[in-house]
Amino acid sequence: MTAPIRTTAPATSGQLATFWLDGDLYGIEVEHVQEVLRSQQLTRVPLAPTAVAGLINLRGQVVTAIELRERLGRPPRPEGTDAVIIVVRLHGEAVSLLVDSIADVVDVDAADFEAPPDTLEGQARDLIRGAYKLHGQLLLALDVQRAVSA
Amino acid sequence: MDGLDDIVEEFLVESHENLDQLDTDLVALEQEPGSRERLSSIFRTIHTIKGTSGFLAFNRLEEVTHVGENMLSRLRDGELDLTPARTSVLLQMVDTVRALLASIEAGGGEGSVEVTGVVAAITAAMDDTTAAPAPVVPAPRAATPAEKAPAKAATAKAPTAKAPAKAPTAKAPAKAAATKKTTARKAPASRATTTPVAPAARSVEETPVAVRTDELREGAHAVMPERTVEEPAAPAPAAEQADTEAASAGGDGQARRGVADSTIRVDVDLLDELMLLVGELVLTRNQIVQNVARQTDTDLIRASQRLNLIASELQEGVMKTRMQPIDHIWSKLPRVVRDLGLQLEKSIRLEMEGRETELDKTLLEAVKDPLTHLVRNSVDHGIEAPEDRKKAGKPAEGVLTLRARHESGQVVVEVADDGAGIDPAKLGAKAVQRGLLTADALSRMSPADILQLIFLPGFSTASAVTNVSGRGVGMDVVKTNIESIGGTIEVESETGRGTVCRLRIPLTLAIVPALTVECAGDRYAIPQISLQELVSLDAEKAANAVEEVGGAQVYRLRGELLPLVRLTDVLGLTSERHDGHVVIAVLRSEGRRFGLVVDRVINTEEIVVKAVGGQMKAIGLYSGATVLGDGTVALILDVQALARRALRTETTERQDSQKAALKAAAASETERQRMLLAAIGGGRRVAIPLDTVTRLEQVRADAVEKVGNREVVQYRGAILPIVRLDRHLGAYGETDREVLEVIVYADHGRSVAIVVEEILDIVDGEAAVRSDIDDLGLLGSAVLGDKVTELLDVRAAILAADPAFYSASPATTPAGVPASLLEV
Numbered sequence: 001m002t003a004p005i006r007t008t009a010p011a012t013s014g015q016l017a018t019f020w021l022d023g024d025l026y027g028i029e030v031e032h033v034q035e036v037l038r039s040q041q042l043t044r045v046p047l048a049p050t051a052v053a054g055l056i057n058l059r060g061q062v063v064t065a066i067e068l069r070e071r072l073g074r075p076p077r078p079e080g081t082d083a084v085i086i087v088v089r090l091h092g093e094a095v096s097l098l099v100d101s102i103a104d105v106v107d108v109d110a111a112d113f114e115a116p117p118d119t120l121e122g123q124a125r126d127l128i129r130g131a132y133k134l135h136g137q138l139l140l141a142l143d144v145q146r147a148v149s150a
Numbered sequence: 151m152d153g154l155d156d157i158v159e160e161f162l163v164e165s166h167e168n169l170d171q172l173d174t175d176l177v178a179l180e181q182e183p184g185s186r187e188r189l190s191s192i193f194r195t196i197h198t199i200k201g202t203s204g205f206l207a208f209n210r211l212e213e214v215t216h217v218g219e220n221m222l223s224r225l226r227d228g229e230l231d232l233t234p235a236r237t238s239v240l241l242q243m244v245d246t247v248r249a250l251l252a253s254i255e256a257g258g259g260e261g262s263v264e265v266t267g268v269v270a271a272i273t274a275a276m277d278d279t280t281a282a283p284a285p286v287v288p289a290p291r292a293a294t295p296a297e298k299a300p301a302k303a304a305t306a307k308a309p310t311a312k313a314p315a316k317a318p319t320a321k322a323p324a325k326a327a328a329t330k331k332t333t334a335r336k337a338p339a340s341r342a343t344t345t346p347v348a349p350a351a352r353s354v355e356e357t358p359v360a361v362r363t364d365e366l367r368e369g370a371h372a373v374m375p376e377r378t379v380e381e382p383a384a385p386a387p388a389a390e391q392a393d394t395e396a397a398s399a400g401g402d403g404q405a406r407r408g409v410a411d412s413t414i415r416v417d418v419d420l421l422d423e424l425m426l427l428v429g430e431l432v433l434t435r436n437q438i439v440q441n442v443a444r445q446t447d448t449d450l451i452r453a454s455q456r457l458n459l460i461a462s463e464l465q466e467g468v469m470k471t472r473m474q475p476i477d478h479i480w481s482k483l484p485r486v487v488r489d490l491g492l493q494l495e496k497s498i499r500l501e502m503e504g505r506e507t508e509l510d511k512t513l514l515e516a517v518k519d520p521l522t523h524l525v526r527n528s529v530d531h532g533i534e535a536p537e538d539r540k541k542a543g544k545p546a547e548g549v550l551t552l553r554a555r556h557e558s559g560q561v562v563v564e565v566a567d568d569g570a571g572i573d574p575a576k577l578g579a580k581a582v583q584r585g586l587l588t589a590d591a592l593s594r595m596s597p598a599d600i601l602q603l604i605f606l607p608g609f610s611t612a613s614a615v616t617n618v619s620g621r622g623v624g625m626d627v628v629k630t631n632i633e634s635i636g637g638t639i640e641v642e643s644e645t646g647r648g649t650v651c652r653l654r655i656p657l658t659l660a661i662v663p664a665l666t667v668e669c670a671g672d673r674y675a676i677p678q679i680s681l682q683e684l685v686s687l688d689a690e691k692a693a694n695a696v697e698e699v700g701g702a703q704v705y706r707l708r709g710e711l712l713p714l715v716r717l718t719d720v721l722g723l724t725s726e727r728h729d730g731h732v733v734i735a736v737l738r739s740e741g742r743r744f745g746l747v748v749d750r751v752i753n754t755e756e757i758v759v760k761a762v763g764g765q766m767k768a769i770g771l772y773s774g775a776t777v778l779g780d781g782t783v784a785l786i787l788d789v790q791a792l793a794r795r796a797l798r799t800e801t802t803e804r805q806d807s808q809k810a811a812l813k814a815a816a817a818s819e820t821e822r823q824r825m826l827l828a829a830i831g832g833g834r835r836v837a838i839p840l841d842t843v844t845r846l847e848q849v850r851a852d853a854v855e856k857v858g859n860r861e862v863v864q865y866r867g868a869i870l871p872i873v874r875l876d877r878h879l880g881a882y883g884e885t886d887r888e889v890l891e892v893i894v895y896a897d898h899g900r901s902v903a904i905v906v907e908e909i910l911d912i913v914d915g916e917a918a919v920r921s922d923i924d925d926l927g928l929l930g931s932a933v934l935g936d937k938v939t940e941l942l943d944v945r946a947a948i949l950a951a952d953p954a955f956y957s958a959s960p961a962t963t964p965a966g967v968p969a970s971l972l973e974v
Contacts, residue, residue: 043783044672046721047769055762055783060430062760062775062783093476095763 001093013110016132018103018139019086022074023096025137026099027106034089037075039082053098058087065096066148067099072124073143095148108132113141151366158246161202162255168195172244180237186226192240193222195647199247207693211250214265215270219244221276230276241274242268287474418511421472428461428468429661429758431891435461436755436779465661465756473508474565479518480505483525489552490529497547498533507554511560512700513655516635519565519629523552524565524651529626532569532649542646544568560679561657571867572643574600583604596896597868599742601641605629633790636773637660638679638739644867654679664757664776666784667735668749670723673749673784675757675776680789682736682743684751689730696732698824700841705745707732709846709891709909712736715796716747717787720771725749739793746792755779769784770888771795826893827939828906831876835910835939837932842898842944846909848889860951863892864904873951874905880926881938 005023042065043053053067065085067075077083083098112132116125127142172195175507179188190568200215224230245267253261324571435457440453484500491498509517533539533548540546553564574597582589582605592600604625632639637655658678664675665684685707687695696705696714703714713732720723727749734745742759757776766772773788825837854872861872872892893904929941948955 041782043785045766045769045772045785046672046723047771049765052765055766055785057777057781057783060777062435062762062777064763064765093763145209 012113013108016106016108016139016141017086018106019084019099020101021068021072021099024140025103025134026068026140026142027108028086028088028142029130030105030142032088032090034087034094037085037087037096040085053083056085056096058094058096061094063087063094064148065094065098067098069098069100071147072127073122088148090145090148095129097144097147098108106132106134108134108139108141158206158254161206162251165202165247165251168198169244169248171195173241176237176241177246179232180234189222189226189232193219196222196247208250208254208260210263210265211247211254212258214243214246214250214268216245217269217272217276221272225275229784236275239268243272252842303381318942324362342565367775416471418472421468424468424746425472426701428465431461432465432661433758433777437781440779465624469510469657469661472510472512474511474514475506475508476514476561477502477505479514479521480552480554483522485554486512486522486525487529490526492529495535496529496533497536498529499547499549501549501551502553503551503773504554505552507561509655509657513561513657517637517655518632520631520639521563521565523628525552528567528569528649532567532571532715534570537571542570550966556657557654563653563655563657564650566648566654568648569649571645571649572601572641573602573645574643574867576602577603589745594896597901598642601643602742604641605639609961636677636679638790648869652739661752664786665735665754666752666757666778667717667733668750668752669717669721669725669748671726673752673778674717675784675786676735676737676746677773677786677791678754680737682738685732685734685736685745686751687732687734692730692732697840699843706846707736707743707745709848710743711843711845712743712745713797714745714747715792718747718749718798720792737789738792739790742793744793744797757784757786775970824912825939826912827910828875828893829892829908829910830879831907833878836875836879836906836942837936837939838893838904838942838944842895843893844901845894847892847894847903849892849903849905851888851890854890865894865901865903868901869949870901870903872903872905873947875942875947876905876907878947878950879942896942898954900955902948902955904947904951 012029015030017030017033018025018027020026037056037058040055040056044054045052045144048089051066051070053065053070056063067083069075077098077100081100083100084097084102085096086102087096089095096130109132112134113130114133115130117131120128127143127147129143131140132139172192175188175195177194179185179192182188184266196215200219203209203211203215221230221240225232225236230236232644246265247262249263250260250265253259253263322887439454439458442451445451477649480502487498487500490496498532528550533550534542536546538760539548549568551564551566553562553566555562578592578595578600581587581600582592585602586606593973605628606626618879629639632653632655635655637653639651639653641649642650644647656677663678665678665681666673666675668674685705687705696703698704699711703716704711705714712734716725717723733748733750735748735751736743736745754776759774760776762772769789770791772785773791774786775783776786778784824840826840826843828838829835831835847865849863849865849890854861855863857869861874862869863872864870871970887907890905891909893906893909895902895904929943932939
C-alpha cells in the first residue's frame with residue numbers, strides 16, 4: 001500500500017458532510033456528495049470484492065454501493081439496522097457508500113487538523129486522511145477517492 | 151431517375167463524389183502548384199470519367215474530359231506550369247462536366263450542354279504559354295457580372311452561341327435554365343438580369359418533368375432571350391469559390407432534389423441522445439405496465455396499454471433513424487476483392503445477398519473492419535488458385551458470397567467462399583505445434599470445436615505469409631471487435647467445399663431483448679442473441695435425463711450431449727430450488743452449445759443496457775446491468791465469458807476426473823461404470839461404456855457412401871468410417887431404415903461411427919451379473935436394467951470400422967477405452 005507516502009496530509013478548511021459509522025464520526029468533502037438516500041434495494045454481485053455491497057437503482061441509473069464498514073475493516077452492521085446511502089460523484093461517475101447514519105454538515109478549520117495517529121493500522125489507515133479535533137469529538141476525514149476504489 | 155440504367159446511375163454517383171473532391175483539389179492546387187500528388191489525383195478522376203463516358207457513349211463528356219486530361223497530364227509531367235488561368239479553365243472544365251452529368255441525370259442524355267467553348271479554352275490555355283491566359287481569364291470572369299460588362303461577356307458567349315441550333319432538344323433549355331438558377335440563387339437579388347430567372351427556375355422544381363421543359367424554354371426566352379443560348383459553364387468559371395460552390399450545389403440539387411426535399415440532416419449525437427431518452431422511456435414503460443397489471447382501474451389499464459404501444463413504436467422509430475443498409479460498407483468490398491484477386495492472380499466473383507439489410511449506424515461502423523478482414527481472408531486463404539480449383543474439379547472462378555439477413559432480432563452476416571475449406575486435422579496440428587493446446591486435449595475435440603481454434607490469439611494457418619494476410623493477427627482481433635459490440639462469430643467449414651464465417655450482430659446496442667432468469671433469489675438477464683432454447687425438466691425426468699459423462703453433467707438434447715453449467719456454481723451461490731426441477735437455458739457461444747442451469751425463468755423483456763463500474767467489469771462475468779420493470783437492478787450475464795470460464799474448467803475437471811477414473815478402475819473392478827444401452831436388432835441389447843461416446847447423431851441412410859468395401863459418411867467436413875453393429879455382431883437388424891442412429895467415438899482426431907438400431911438408455915453398470923459367454927466382438931454379457939445385455943468390445947468394433955484407428959497414435963493405448971474399463 002502507498003500509505004507511508006502521505007507525509008504531508010492535506011489539511012483543508014471547508015465543509016464536510018459527516019456521518020456515523022460504528023460509533024465514529026467521519027466526514028467527506030461536501031462538494032463530492034450528490035445526495036443521501038434511505039435504504040434501497042440492493043442487488044448483490046456474486047464474485048465481486050467483498051466491499052461491494054451491490055448495485056442500486058438511482059432513478060434509472062445503476063450505481064455501485066460500497067459497504068464502508070467492510071472497507072474500513074469494521075464489523076458488519078448489526079442485524080435490523082438499515083444503512084444510509086451517500087451517493088458521491090467522482091469524475092462524473094456516481095458511486096454510493098453505505099454508512100450507519102447521516103449527521104450534519106460541519107465547517108472545519110485546517111488548524112484543527114492532525115495526521116492519523118501512528119496506532120491507526122490496517123486498511124483504515126489508507127482511507128483516513130486525518131482527524132479534525134472538534135469540540136468533544138474527533139471527525140475523521142475520509143479519502144473518498146480511495147474509499148470507493150474497492 | 152427511374153429510367154436510368156444501373157451502370158449510368160453508378161457512374162453518376164461516383165462522378166459526383168469525385169467532382170466534389172476535384173473542386174477541393176483544384177483550389178488547393180492553386181495554393182501549392184507543385185503538388186504532384188494532387189495533380190495525379192485530379193488526373194485520375196478525369197481519366198476515370200473520360201474512360202467511362204467513352205464506354206457509355208457520352209461523346210461530349212468524353213471530348214471535354216479528353217482535352218482536360220491532356221492538359222493535366224502535361225501539367226503533371228511538368229511540361230506546363232499551373233497558372234491561375236489554367237486553373238480557371240480546369241475549373242471551367244469541371245463545371246462543364248458537372249453540367250453534362252446533371253443533364254444526363256435529368257434526362258438520360260447530354261442535352262444541349264455545349265463543350266466547344268471549354269475545349270477551345272483549354273486548348274488555348276495549353277498551347278499559349280504566355281499570351282493565352284489574357285483572353286481566357288477575363289472572359290469567364292466577365293460572364294458572371296454580365297450586366298456590368300455586357301461587351302466583354304459577349305466575347306465569352308460568342309463561341310457557344312450556336313448551341314440551340316445544334317441541339318434543339320426539349321431538355322436542353324431546361325438544363326441551361328437550371329444551371330442559371332444556381333447562379334441566381336447565390337447572386338444578390340439586386341442583379342437586375344439574373345433575378346427574373348429565379349422564378350422560372352423555381353418552376354422547374356414545382357412542375358412535373360414533362361411540363362417544365364417547354365414552360366421553361368418559354369420562360370427563359372422571355373426573360374433573357376440572349377442568355378438562353380449561353381452555355382452553363384459560362385457563369386460559373388469565374389474563379390471565385392462562391393460561384394464554384396453554387397454551381398456544384400446546382401449540379402447536385404438538380405438531380406437529387408427529390409431526395410433533398412424529403413430528408414434533413416441530423417446530428418448523430420442528437421440521435422444518440424434521443425436513443426438514450428427512449429431507453430429511459432422503455433424502462434419507465436416497463437415499470438408502469440408491470441404496476442398497472444395489478445390494478446383494476448380500466449381507464450388506467452387502457453392508458454397503460456396505449457403507453458406500451460406508443461413507447462414501442464417510438465423506440466422502433468428512433469431506432470430506424472439510425473439504421474443504414476449494410477450496402478454502405480459492402481459497397482467498398484467489390485473493389486477490395488477485385489484488387490486482391492488481381493494481386494493474387496485469382497479469379498473471384500463476389501455475390502451479395504440482402505444488401506438492403508439495415509442495422510444501426512454505430513454497429514455498421516464497428517462491423518466494417520472485421521468484415522473487410524474476413525473478406526480479405528477468404529480471398530487470400532479461402533479460395534484456391536485457379537489451377538488448384540481445376541484440379542479439384544471446381545470452376546476456376548471462385549465465388550465469394552456475402553449474405554445479410556435479419557433473424558430473430560439480430561442481423562446475421564455471412565462471408566462464404568467455395569474454397570478449400572479449413573482442414574481440422576491441419577488446424578489442430580498447428581495449434582499443438584504452436585503450443586496453444588496439448589495433443590491430448592486436441593484428441594478430445596470435435597472437428598467443429600477445432601475450427602474455433604482459429605480465433606485463438608496468435609493463430610494463422612497461412613502456410614506462407616502473404617502481403618494480404620497471414621501475419622498472425624487476424625481472427626482473434628475480428629472476434630474481439632465483434633464481441634465488443636455484443637455480437638458473436640462462428641465459423642463452419644467443409645474441407646474442399648468452402649468456409650462460412652457467420653457474424654451475429656444485435657440490431658442496436660442500447661436496447662436488447664433479453665431473458666430474465668432467477669438464480670439463488672436474484673435475477674439475471676441473458677441477452678437473447680445467445681439463447682437458443684429453453685428446456686424445463688420436472689424432478690422425475692431430471693433425475694434420468696441429466697446424466698454424467700466422466701463427472702461432468704450433460705443433458706441429451708435431441709441426441710446430442712449438451713454440457714451443463716450450473717449458474718449457482720459459477721457464481722458461487724447456493725440454489726434455492728429444492729424440488730429437483732431443472733431449467734436449462736440452451737446457449738450458444740463461439741459455435742458451441744451449452745446448457746445453463748438456472749432456478750427458474752422469469753420472462754423475456756427489452757432491457758436497456760447500463761454500464762457498470764470498472765470493478766464489476768473486472769469480474770469478467772457481467773457485460774452490464776439493467777433496471778427491470780419493477781425497478782430492481784439485474785446483472786446482464788456475459789455469455790461468452792461464462793462459456794469460456796465454465797467450459798474450460800469443466801473440461802479440465804472432466805479430464806482430471808477421467809484420469810482419476812482410470813486409476814480407480816485399474817485398482818478396483820467394481821468401479822461404477824455408466825453404460826449406454828443400444829438395441830442392435832433381433833432383440834439384442836449391447837452396452838457401450840459412456841466414456842467412449844463422444845456424440846450421438848442421426849445420419850441419413852442415403853448419405854452412406856462406399857469406399858472400397860467399407861461404408862463411410864461425410865460428417866462435419868470429415869469422412870467418418872462406419873461400422874454397423876448388427877452386422878459386426880452377427881445380428882440381423884432392419885436394413886431399410888431411413889435414418890441411422892449413430893454413436894460417434896473420437897480419439898486423437900479420428901472418429902468412427904457405430905451404427906445401432908436404437909439408443910435405449912444410460913444405466914449404471916454396477917452390480918451387473920456377468921457371464922463369460924464370449925462371442926466375437928463382445929467382452930461378455932451382464933444383466934443391465936433387468937435384461938441380459940452384451941458388453942461391446944469397443945476396440946474391436948472400432949478396428950472393424952477403421953483398422954488404422956489406433957495405429958495413428960501408437961504411443962498410447964486409446965485414452966478412452968482401456969480394456970480394464972470395459973470389464974464391468
